[in-house]
Amino acid sequence: MEKIEVNIIELLEFLEELIETAPKVPITGKSVIDKKEFLEVIDQIINHLPDQIRKAQWVMNEKDRILGDAQKQYESTKSEIMEMMKQNVENHDIVKEAKVRANEIIALAQRDAKAIRIGSREYSTEILAQLDREIEEKRNNLISDMQKAFEYTAKEIDEKLSETGTKIKENISELRGM
Template structure:
């Protein structure tokens, strides 16, 4: 950088200057220093513009990065909400499925019990009819034997 070189030249001039006795002061060539200061003024605006541009560019990049980060965060939150909603739907579907299975098992048990009770009542009725038929057969046989 030219400005840094010019500042180095000023330091060299000050270091090479003649010391004033009993003080911290130095005698230097006024014209030489003013010439360097003038060059610094001429070159300084470009350097400052570059520094300002770099600063603005840095701010723009940081703002863009923050915007991208916010966008990614929002997308992640949205997807998380979708997943939570899907999980909730899955939980409700599973609960409903369990409820249906439980009800189906209960209905099947009731149907089995009802079928068994119905079969038992048919068998009992058949048994009673058979008892009556056997009794009637026994009575008929006795009657036949009594006719002999």
């Protein structure tokens, strides 16, 4: 799992680098990116995610299988008990023992199912929380970078407009002096 997370993080960092190093469009501060390259990296990220999702799905399927097996064992034990009761009504100790055994099996199955359910929730929550933190961090970095780029571009435009205004005023003064 660690290797998959590292790959996803590396791919997200590569996307961030693509955005940061992309040429800027004057005035708007927007970046021009290679759409094909960007989409290929996103596809790689998507290809890594299903492994983690499949693991969570396996946990859920295993829980369902265990509950199904427990239900089958319960039904099988219940049928055996009914048959035993028909054959040996006077021997009720066997029936009691079978019921105790059936209840033990059900209790074990329920405990196992609960442990798997809790484990799968914790695993899913952990993965999603980590991904959310990473996305939030990347989003904040991207917004910060975009703000810096916009401020730099706005400053350049302001300086150029000021220079142009000064030249126009100088030209007007020169024309008045003629």
